[in-house]
Amino acid sequence: MNVYIAGVATTPFGELWDVSPRSLANDVVNRAIRDAGIEKNNIEALFVGNMLSGMLGRQEHLGAFFSDSLGMHVPAFKVEGACASGGLAAHMAILSVLSGQYTTVCVLGVEKMTDHKPEDVSAALAGAGSDEERMSGATFPALYALLARVHMHRFGTTQEQLASVAVKNHFHASMNPNAQFKNLLTVEKVLQSSMVADPLHLLDCSPISDGASAVIITSKPSHPIHAIQVLASSVATDTLDIARRSSLDELRATRIAAKKAYTQAGILPKDIQVLEVHDCFTIAEILAMEDLGIYEKGKAAKAIEEGKTRLDGDFDRVVNSSGGLKGCGHPVGATGVKQLVEIVEQLRRSAGKRQVPNARYGLTHNVGGSGATAVVHILCTNRQ
């Protein structure tokens, strides 16, 4: 059985203080349904990707909550896996269609973060990591800073190369009307921003964001040409804390999920023209490009610095055309779904100024915590 993404929609990401989670969800789900050329009553189940509704919103019946507010009353599920919640919800939705029990389902990724006090949000986000790391005060920037230091030590990666990831992703975001940050950066500006966790400056870090994204997954698309085929959906996990990993110059969960995904899709890393990867920190994009097999270990930082993944000039492929988590924003439960929205737009050739020419294969890569969960999807257009 083939499975397709038939409809997509996303809200702008950013500080959306004047919009409720219900309004965000209604907006994207209804637009995704229209985009798929179907009616609301064609949706047979709802998969909600969200991390923080319990801790920040004291709501822990989120599938029924949104199913109800959307006026659907279909089987509904909240799937949670920290910052990979959106990707995991999509994986579950795809398997549910492959099972034959559902034909057409909706994946909703949604997160509302900026209504809350920053210290509450930080404390809640620490819920993605291990108790031991939390008790020793290791925040996520601190953990990724350690990974960055290992990479710098082992491969000569520089702070300028880290900064070049943020510069590229803000450049892409400047062409994305839904992006949280549309301002252009320079390497100097990144290096001059305040230090958060050495060597990561403020502008090496993705922001706190609100937003929602939705995709319609189906085995029977109304418009086969318009629909984008899901060639692979794979998940892997690793230790919750980084202290017990055998290697700190990689995220092993990404490597395992990617290997499974390439096997499922029957393609190689070099076949992919457009990728949305999990750049929660600039070092994370460098690790992703290597662990996804796009570049050899230790070679990604230089390639990114040289513009090989940037949508202008002499690129080999384009990475994070949406602006990524850094430029487009990172409402945690929505991120994995937004990545699918962006790749579908690219493969449909409807990405506007951000369009990557002739993209045929696209990949999304969503990470939970400091790499304990990784989700990889590979999509393909049938048009020549």
Added chain:
Amino acid sequence: MNVYIAGVATTPFGELWDVSPRSLANDVVNRAIRDAGIEKNNIEALFVGNMLSGMLGRQEHLGAFFSDSLGMHVPAFKVEGACASGGLAAHMAILSVLSGQYTTVCVLGVEKMTDHKPEDVSAALAGAGSDEERMSGATFPALYALLARVHMHRFGTTQEQLASVAVKNHFHASMNPNAQFKNLLTVEKVLQSSMVADPLHLLDCSPISDGASAVIITSKPSHPIHAIQVLASSVATDTLDIARRSSLDELRATRIAAKKAYTQAGILPKDIQVLEVHDCFTIAEILAMEDLGIYEKGKAAKAIEEGKTRLDGDFDRVVNSSGGLKGCGHPVGATGVKQLVEIVEQLRRSAGKRQVPNARYGLTHNVGGSGATAVVHILCTNRQ
């Protein structure tokens, strides 16, 4: 493709202050794996049913958390839907095997509630309901009390009949070594217990509990005779708050999920000999028996009072042989999984003193909130 439950295990339910969630999970998962006659490395994915880890434990990466602590590092997911989290996790696991992507997976239901202050637990549990109900102070006992009043008014249901549900379930629990409450009750004792929300007394209410249960779902069981076939797995949702429902003498989500399940299984309600239903309050079991089609609307309370669902004397079928939520306990994320464990034990004829003779078909019924989510499974033994 046929799907089976090949292995089961549960911890005792109760106030387990001296055991960590990790220990509970390790215990049941390892025993369920041994029960299935397989090795840990045969498990390809882990589905965790849990409601409160974020609000009470500040841990929101629970799939990876348990996958890691179990030493598995397989694809892992937390599925959440209030008190139906365990049933929803099982549904997802079953669909994932039907999809063909996984052959053998584990469902872990786990909840740790008694370590926390009762007021914190109550506040967290309110997260299963609607904001409007919460703001107006309608707790879960209050909502179910309203449903009980409607039933009493419309069908002449009595407080004695409500109490008879608790009496029966404690009787069953007295034969279950894993039950939280093994003491026998009388109708008088229930009616003399303190009033929580008129007409529901303290002994009409299920308790706050700790516990974990696990089942192994597979399409290729090692011991086909030992494995129990899953004939149906269905989910339905309704409005989050009861105020907007057209009828208060039923839980519509149960009716819809049950209808789908009977169709999937190709059997009728009368074919079922043993059921585990969601008796969070005594009225809930009466509603369940009617909404599942076992008795006509308005007839269940009398049948229960007359012992038609009690494992002694002249029963038509046996309901909540484990003791149910009332007698066995209600660690919310574990409940839906424990129901499957009990039905598997019954269909294997290994339920000891609680064994229902000649049971061939069994049903589980798990509810989230005040009926916004309902999950129904139908199981069958292949032995004659």
